[in-house]
Amino acid sequence: MNRLVKLFSVLGIIIIGACSKDEQTSGPDYNITYDLHIAGGTIVDGSGEASFAGDILVSGDKIAYVGAVNASKIQANQTIDATGKVVSPGFIDAHSHGDPLQANNDLLRNFLRQGITTVVLGQDGTNPGYFPSDGPERDLGSFSKWIERVNQQGTGPNVATLVGHGTIRRLSGGGEKDRVTSEEQVKMEQLLIDAMKAGAYGLNTGLEYVPGRYADAEEMAGLAMVVGANDGLISSHVRNEDDDIVHQSIAELLEQGKYARVNASHIKVVYGKTRAQGDAVLKQLRDARAEGIQVTADVYPYLASFGDxxxxxxxxxxxxxxxxxxxxxxxxxxxxxxxxxxxxxxxxxxxxxxxxxxxxxxxxxxxxxxxxxxxxxxxxxxxxxxxxxxxx
Ligand SMILES: [Zn+2]
Structure with a gap:
């Protein structure tokens, strides 16, 4: 399998689209000239397997070969000596904020400088493309218009997007109400269907924020059914991450997991004091998986959180x-x-x-x-x- 190549050198790590020794069926072709030869690195292929020593050969934007080579026989237009370096696939940032259409965002190239080659946008209940307070320039009013413009313009990293629950709640007229009407619910579901047809991967909820915090179980179940019917994912900043309530919040997400795949964003125990509290949350997720709920979680690589x-x-x-x-x-x-x-x-x-x-x-x-x-x-x-x- 060949995939798109994006190549960066970050802190001694060379990042490449994807590479796996299992993908090789034959050796390198010594009769052709490759565009790029990454020589002598330690390859971590992202499969979870142990690292291995090897070279990577690239033709155009495709990885042509991964594994052992006779370096003296390889012909390449460009060679990168990766001795002493790790060569790995680009990182996927499962929880990114930003809008490639925003003028001062440099097409989100800042992510590339960190070795991140794919970002998942539309987090904490809000997706880009809907900013009424910023005026018509950035408020495109619909997901499909936004994604169309992103496709025309291009981005630094690959972009995957979720639909913000707060965004469609506002667009449907439900706004910050304690309870949406049945008409607003139908409208939200239709906006979600339209966005998923246009390329969104699912729904994202920010249930600790306004307006997500006003959504009840019925509202969420209706949306979860739509996501499930369209083979999508619900990723959630859960309702409350405090140590005494986080279990209830995860349970709420697992309830939606009866209809669609679910993911707990930046999972944590706020005010948590013991390791046992974290272990209990992980056990809750493992138990649910054992029962057939397709639940995952992601986590910050640092000891802080960010919010308004x-x-x-x-x-x-x-x-x-x-x-x-x-x-x-x-x-x-x-x-x-x-x-x-x-x-x-x-x-x-x-x-x-x-x-x-x-x-x-x-x-x-x-x-x-x-x-x-x-x-x-x-x-x-x-x-x-x-x-x-x-x-x-
Ligand atoms: Zn969040």
Whole structure:
């Protein structure tokens, strides 16, 4: 089997489209000139098998041969000496954010520089192509228009996309309602079908965020049936990852797993203190698999999580209108809630702000400059981040 070749050298690792010694039926052809010869590397082929020493020969955009060669007889236009290096397939980032159509995103080539050759977009309940607040330039209004334009323009890495549940909930008119109407449900399901026909791989939910958090079991089951009927995947930022609730959230995902393949995004136990808590979540997944549910999980390769400020907020300050009301009329109570939450999340030194004026500084560093309390600072930063900023 030959696959597309994308070649990068990243931190001593040479990344190539795909390579496996099992794919070889015969030796290299010493009578032709290959375009590329990657010589003397340690090949990790991504199959889970042990690494092996070997060379890789490429013709055009195809891997022509993987394995042992008589190097003195090989003819190639270009040779890369991979001695002392690992040669591996490109990495797939199962949880990526970004939009190749956004002007300053350089076609998402930043991923290539990390050795990532495939990104999965449409995460945490939102898919690119629907940004009404950014105006008509970026709000294409439908998945098929977005993907058509991406195909015309091209991207750095390969792009796979899921449909954001929050996106179709908004497009259907369900918005931030506590419960969608049956007409809105039908519309959501149709938007999902249309997007999957246009090339989406399934649905992504952000059930901890607005508006995903307002979806109930019935709404999710209807969508899960559509995904299953179209042979897709549901990947989910589950409803709540806190140590005392995460099991319920996984159970909710497994319920959808009765209809379609499911994946728990960036699985973790927030506030978890023991290894046993993590083991219990993994056991829950293994038990479900043993019962026939097709469930998988992915995980961050670092000890942090990233989200918007609303993570920290009480239920009554999550929606935009609720935040505005809380920031103005319930300020003291809001700050008190936040104070406790910040402490529980290991204090202001453990919260790093990633955009705006204080990008790259921790909350502790910011309040040392402004003289505000951490809780007041969080609210004020969020007020400034809203478009337009709300006025008090
Ligand atoms: Zn997430």
């Amino acid at each position: 400020m609303s993570y920290l907020y009480p239920e009554w300050a999550k929606r935009e209108g609720e935040f505005n009301d809380a920031a103005i009329n319930r300020r003291e109570e809001f700050e008190e809630f936040l104070r406790a939450k910040i402490i529980r999340r290991n204090g202001p030194g453990a919260i790093l702000i990633s955009n705006g004026e204080y990008s790259g500084k921790t909350l502790a560093e910011i309040v040392a400059i402004t003289g505000k309390t951490p809780e007041a600072q969080i609210i004020d930063l969020d007020i400034m981040a809203r478009q337009p900023p709300i006025s008090l």
